[in-house]
Amino acid sequence: MLYLVLIIYLIFVLFVQRAMKTWMNCFHPTFKSQRIRLIYTLFYALFALSPAAVLLPTIPIKSSLVRFGDFWLGFFLYILLGIVIVDIVGKVLRKLKKMPHIWTDEYKKLCRISGTVIVLASVCICAYGTVHAEHVKSKEYHVKINKRAENLSGLRIGLISDIHLGCHTGPKQISEMVAKLNREDLDLVCLTGDFYSNDFDSVDHPKKVSQLLAKIKTTYGTYACYGNHDVDQRVLGGFPINKKKKALRDPRLDKMLKDGKVKVLMDETIYVNHDFYLIGRLDASETGVSNLKSNTITEISKTLDPTKPILVMEHQPKDLSEESNAGVDLSLAGHTHKGQIFPGNLIVKLFWKNSYGKYQKNNLTSIVTSGIGTWGPNMRIGTDSEIAIINISFSN
Numbered sequence: 001m002l003y004l005v006l007i008i009y010l011i012f013v014l015f016v017q018r019a020m021k022t023w024m025n026c027f028h029p030t031f032k033s034q035r036i037r038l039i040y041t042l043f044y045a046l047f048a049l050s051p052a053a054v055l056l057p058t059i060p061i062k063s064s065l066v067r068f069g070d071f072w073l074g075f076f077l078y079i080l081l082g083i084v085i086v087d088i089v090g091k092v093l094r095k096l097k098k099m100p101h102i103w104t105d106e107y108k109k110l111c112r113i114s115g116t117v118i119v120l121a122s123v124c125i126c127a128y129g130t131v132h133a134e135h136v137k138s139k140e141y142h143v144k145i146n147k148r149a150e151n152l153s154g155l156r157i158g159l160i161s162d163i164h165l166g167c168h169t170g171p172k173q174i175s176e177m178v179a180k181l182n183r184e185d186l187d188l189v190c191l192t193g194d195f196y197s198n199d200f201d202s203v204d205h206p207k208k209v210s211q212l213l214a215k216i217k218t219t220y221g222t223y224a225c226y227g228n229h230d231v232d233q234r235v236l237g238g239f240p241i242n243k244k245k246k247a248l249r250d251p252r253l254d255k256m257l258k259d260g261k262v263k264v265l266m267d268e269t270i271y272v273n274h275d276f277y278l279i280g281r282l283d284a285s286e287t288g289v290s291n292l293k294s295n296t297i298t299e300i301s302k303t304l305d306p307t308k309p310i311l312v313m314e315h316q317p318k319d320l321s322e323e324s325n326a327g328v329d330l331s332l333a334g335h336t337h338k339g340q341i342f343p344g345n346l347i348v349k350l351f352w353k354n355s356y357g358k359y360q361k362n363n364l365t366s367i368v369t370s371g372i373g374t375w376g377p378n379m380r381i382g383t384d385s386e387i388a389i390i391n392i393s394f395s396n
Contacts, residue, residue: 001239006237019083023114047072048076051236070378074377077377079118082118126377132384136385137384141391142393145393147308148307149276149394153393153394155391155394156186157187157311158390159192159389160190161335161371162372164195164196164371165202165204166203169374174213175212177372178213186217189223191222192313192334192369193228194229195226198231198232199232200232206256210255210256210257222263224257224262225283225313226249226286231286265281266289276308276310278311279297281314301328310327311332317331324364330392331366332367333369334368335371336352338356340377341383344382345382354368367390369387
């Protein structure tokens, strides 16, 4: 799969290069010289290769190179989309015989204008997305569970997912997150995985992160499950370089969370205050522990009292039908980022029953958050970074 993605990326790179060369040639004959073309090709090749900075060993400038590579991916996406749109419009105009002949002055003028608009629009969109990603919003949900809790009429939960500590997220963002959570007067906080992005060495000041997490104020505590990125693994474009080797979780993550008073549940269940069950599931694709396989929700919940409210934390919202059949009342997840950047927010709906927000299946309510952090391009376009607040009411 990785090789297929790389081949597709190379095809797109060459497609954009060809379009950009035509755009530059329409400005001035100077851009047709071999020397200028060589310089342009060299810089363009460096930009195209910049996402591979994630494969570098830990060096002082790695974070800066990774940030640049991530920004390039977002910028490249919108340049590519712009060129495709202009290409389609051009083909339609040719069919209608409204397109000027190639290399005429009118054609060159049209080429200069369209190319400039694409570049400027892409820069503005990416700049907006980068700034917008830093603004964390709160999204509230109301859920009715038709089961009785002995001592509670309701429950207020804070749901956080996909923090992705590393080049784009550090103690500053965690401090702001904790402050927002503490203003919500929460009974419970659930962290549903992807605390870092496959390289714990990129996490900035983990001890400080622990100290900040320990400041979260709740009635019943802070609980977590792990995600598919919570393992040490060399990845490129989101795909493992060596899939044959079992990806293991860095023990420093366990320590960071433990020091932060976060209880991690790995296919485990706790009975909170003798009122409700809370299950934390192992990630569906990466358990992070050698020879450890994830259990089905039916296996995990078979010994539970089905008349009591059952809440599940998981990273990927994959097993909603099985969870419904197993008597789960509320499933909390992340992973999808809601697609993070347009048109991903449209495409992601094709792959998940619940790619974002609230989804009901029989007595099961699924809540999927878009997450607080970003993966790849540090941008949010068409989506928000968010904290989900779930207000639960139980039957009397």
